[in-house]
Amino acid sequence: MRRIRVSLRKEVDASYDIVVEAGLMDRLAKELSGLVSGGRCAVVCDFTTRELFVPALLDRAEDAGLSCDVLDVPPGEASKSLAVFEGLLGRLRDLRYTRKDFVLALGGGMVGDLAGFTAGCYMRGLPVVQAPTTLLSQVDSSVGGKVAVNLPGAKNYVGLFHQPKKVLIDVRTLQSLPRRELLSGLAEVIKHAVIADAGFFEFLEQGREALLTLDEEAVVRTVATCCAIKAGIVERDEREAGPRMVLNYGHTIGHAIEDAAGYALTHGECVAYGMRAEARIANALGLFPESDLARQERLLDGYGLALDPLDMDPERLIDLAHGDKKNAGGRITFILPTAIGQTTRRDDVPLDLVREVLEATLARA
Ligand SMILES: NC(=O)c1ccc[n+]([C@@H]2O[C@H](COP(=O)([O-])OP(=O)(O)OC[C@H]3O[C@@H](n4cnc5c(N)ncnc54)[C@H](O)[C@@H]3O)[C@@H](O)[C@H]2O)c1
Ligand SMILES: [Zn+2]
Structure with missing residues (x-):
């Protein structure tokens, strides 16, 4: 009998900053370009947050030296599904995204969970930046690294812990929130x-x-x-042990x-x-x-x-x-x-x- 030990004790520093500011969206492109040098940014959003926040980001992206691709999904909890997740993976693949690139979750908790989960799975993990735009996602879901999609009748049943690289919160986004x-x-x-x-x-x-x-x-x-x-x-307690x-x-x-x-x-x-x-x-x-x-x-x-x-x-x-x-x-x-x-x-x-x-x-x- 032979026994081979795979020693995996590791110390990983996954620390990240949360920035909270009124008007942060105005310099979102700049914040992002400094994060992953040379990488492209897949902006995951829903139709509503696309309309509200993506034009200003794209306007400033070129000047900031940031290359963006917009991946939008219909708004609503129904988009937090395996089917939509699979669609996003396909789009990342078609665009030839690699681990040098990263994902921006631009929207509420639905987008944050879906984009974070997609980022965590694609090629075993791309970095994700969370830019939450609802109060619920700003105070809760964007922090902590829990990301998931739903199974029919079973909320958040397929998920990961995938901590964000950074959380960028512009409280001014709340002005359009119902x-x-x-x-x-x-x-x-x-x-x-x-x-x-x-x-x-x-x-x-x-x-x-x-x-x-x-x-x-x-x-x-x-x-x-x-x-x-x-x-x-x-x-x-990162992994909810207690x-x-x-x-x-x-x-x-x-x-x-x-x-x-x-x-x-x-x-x-x-x-x-x-x-x-x-x-x-x-x-x-x-x-x-x-x-x-x-x-x-x-x-x-x-x-x-x-x-x-x-x-x-x-x-x-x-x-x-x-x-x-x-x-x-x-x-x-x-x-x-x-x-x-x-x-x-x-x-x-x-x-x-x-x-x-x-x-x-x-x-x-
Ligand atoms: N990961 C976690 O730790 C965690 C914690 C709590 C909740 N969640 C998840 O978060 C989700 C709920 O998040 P939510 O309440 O943000 O819902 P949501 O993302 O569906 O957003 C609610 C609605 O507001 C719209 N919207 C978003 N930003 C807007 C803005 N600035 N102005 C106008 N409209 C805007 C969206 O298009 C959507 O129609 C659920 O899927 C829940 O499971 C996750
Ligand atoms: Zn809650």
Whole structure:
């Protein structure tokens, strides 16, 4: 018998910068040309972000010495599919892209996930730069390296960890964002504050007017704070072995609602319901004080995340929250707040309590 050891212990420095600025798009071409010398840039976008942001990029590309190819896909979650992924791979191949080149994800979280996954797979990995253009993607999906496409009925089932080379965030892009999409991102903003930063929560309480009118200083501070919170969590747990789960606050129930609604609600709307329900569970367990619960409720209301009653069966939501775990006798894991800025992880929440809280939350969200 012979045994050959393949020694692969490695230390890789995959560190990257996140730049948050109002007006960054004006010098996007320049930022990119400095990143990968001589390489070409495949700009992955959807039809909407193509129209909004690609002309200005192309106008300045030549002067910056940047060669771009635009690869656009229809907007909407349906484009986060294996078929569209395969189409993008084919286009990169036709254009003779190699590992000297790179991908720019220019759009919301759909584009970021699709472009990042395509970049991570093509020729075993091209660099990707994330330029997120929705609030949700600026505060959440563009940071952390999780990229994926969906299988029919199974969100994010085919994916990778593929960290970006850089994240370039222009908060001015939010000016064209439909209000409902803005509010969807604000739910994730509030989540970051509740799980990690009481001072930021206070800022959100006081800065409502500024944020909702997209005051640039307030938005830069908000986006940068969320990115710093997420970066801190990802640094400790890049591959979601444990601590990164804290980002799932509001998502255990939020995802179940998202499934049950058949995606008629935005992700943030579902997360807002989820946070209300999960905070009430924490309160009923004696973990989360009544006064903090009331502050979270007021903040969600104040940011337009007070939603209509939902006609959903709590039992079905509990089934959905269990996922495949139920048959294996699995429990539902919850991230529960213990104070504004602090959480704990629990998998012993009585289902009767979940049912009771869901009934109350759905009836009067
Ligand atoms: N990778 C992660 O860690 C992570 C985390 C959270 C969410 N996600 C993923 O993110 C996706 C949702 O992201 P999203 O909410 O940004 O959706 P999205 O990318 O579909 O964008 C929403 C809509 O806004 C449009 N749009 C984008 N930027 C715009 C702008 N500046 N002005 C006007 N319209 C604009 C888009 O064309 C689209 O119609 C989901 O696929 C979700 O799974 C990933
Ligand atoms: Zn989310």
